[in-house]
Amino acid sequence: MPFQAGYKALLEQEAHRLYGLLGSVTRDNGEKYTAPDCLQIAPYTLAVNQIKKEQNAIILAHSYTLPELALGVADFSGDSYALSAKAQEVKEEKIIFAGVWFMAETAKILNPAKEVIIPAGKAGCTLADAITADEVKNLKKQYPGVPVLCYINSSAAVKAQSDICVTSSNVFDIAQRLPEKELIFVPDLLMAKNLENELVRRGTPKKIISAGGSCYVHKQYSAHQVADLRRRYPGIEVLCHPECLPDVCAVCDYVGSTKGMQEYVARSDKKLFALLTEHGLVNRLESAHADKTFIWPFGVCDYMKQNTLQNTLQALVAPMPAQKVILSEDVITQAKKSIQNMFEWTR
Numbered sequence: 001m002p003f004q005a006g007y008k009a010l011l012e013q014e015a016h017r018l019y020g021l022l023g024s025v026t027r028d029n030g031e032k033y034t035a036p037d038c039l040q041i042a043p044y045t046l047a048v049n050q051i052k053k054e055q056n057a058i059i060l061a062h063s064y065t066l067p068e069l070a071l072g073v074a075d076f077s078g079d080s081y082a083l084s085a086k087a088q089e090v091k092e093e094k095i096i097f098a099g100v101w102f103m104a105e106t107a108k109i110l111n112p113a114k115e116v117i118i119p120a121g122k123a124g125c126t127l128a129d130a131i132t133a134d135e136v137k138n139l140k141k142q143y144p145g146v147p148v149l150c151y152i153n154s155s156a157a158v159k160a161q162s163d164i165c166v167t168s169s170n171v172f173d174i175a176q177r178l179p180e181k182e183l184i185f186v187p188d189l190l191m192a193k194n195l196e197n198e199l200v201r202r203g204t205p206k207k208i209i210s211a212g213g214s215c216y217v218h219k220q221y222s223a224h225q226v227a228d229l230r231r232r233y234p235g236i237e238v239l240c241h242p243e244c245l246p247d248v249c250a251v252c253d254y255v256g257s258t259k260g261m262q263e264y265v266a267r268s269d270k271k272l273f274a275l276l277t278e279h280g281l282v283n284r285l286e287s288a289h290a291d292k293t294f295i296w297p298f299g300v301c302d303y304m305k306q307n308t309l310q311n312t313l314q315a316l317v318a319p320m321p322a323q324k325v326i327l328s329e330d331v332i333t334q335a336k337k338s339i340q341n342m343f344e345w346t347r
């Protein structure tokens with residue numbers, strides 16, 4: 001039938017486009033995307049891309065989401081800071097946010113009048129879930145007058161209790177620029193220690209008071225693993241995220257945010273890298289730098305991977321209540337101040 005023949009040609013064209021983007025990318029099971037994989041994915045990417053246009057929707061995806069989402073249908077993909085900056089400029093009526101719950105909340109705080117939908121529903125995060133707004137209130141009582149910095153990986157309610165929201169791309173600079181010698185930083189205990197160490201290294205030591213937990217993906221790496229990588233792959237560049245343990249950061253060639261690591265790899269003339277972070281970032285780099293090799297092990301965030309092409313399509317067509325981000329006006333107003341303060345202090 002002519003219709004079927006036309007659709008088949010469209011699918012093949014889409015599969016070809018996807019293979020161009022995904023052919024050099026390793027899946028979480030260690031295998032590369034194949035041409036038949038791309039043909040299987042094509043009906044979903046075609047449908048999502050068509051429906052999002054019809055609905056005047058934009059898809060924002062965190063770098064840790066599945067490659068077929070971040071590369072196949074997202075209008076913009078990046079780290080937490082880049083996504084919040086992008087969320088400020090959104091013109092479309094609807095935001096589909098492929099990430100975890102606190103990130104979709106951030107998009108809602110910045111766009112209260114727009115519909116914000118997260119395909120993965122209430123996907124958690126071991127950091128964002130490590131502290132409550134009441135615990136932050138108690139810290140403020142215990143340390144009156146000490147500014148509260150909250151890592152962007154925190155709930156909207158925690159942001160509402162904080163003075164400045166920060167991300168891994170700006171936390172060191174903002175903490176350094178603040179005039180106070182004591183700062184509260186929640187909810188990443190490891191990043192708090194890395195922040196304290198970095199401020200000493202910069203010659204501006206400060207006391208960092210912290211509470212919360214850690215990221216289960218980044219906490220798993222060890223200094224021993226770095227030594228082993230260097231022994232097995234002489235000349236390898238080892239990069240890590242500041243959510244890693246301080247003794248891991250101490251032995252890596254570069255410590256920085258997702259964006260920082262992407263820029264480091266792009267400007268490096270080296271060909272062999274190990275990135276002690278989430279696998280999704282490695283996928284982005286494999287797609288952008290087919291001439292460079294990235295060595296396992298990579299961590300995989302199960303929360304991020306709860307976003308799929310299938311639930312993105314379903315969320316576009318018939319979102320369920322658990323996928324819609326709803327926040328009170330009070331929380332939005334208060335939390336927005338901490339995010340706007342971040343943009344101010346980053347300029």
Ligand code: SF4
Pocket residue numbers: 064100124125126127128153215216217218278301302303304
């Ligand atoms: S990688 Fe870690 S910090 Fe990021 S969403 Fe997953 S658990 Fe949270």
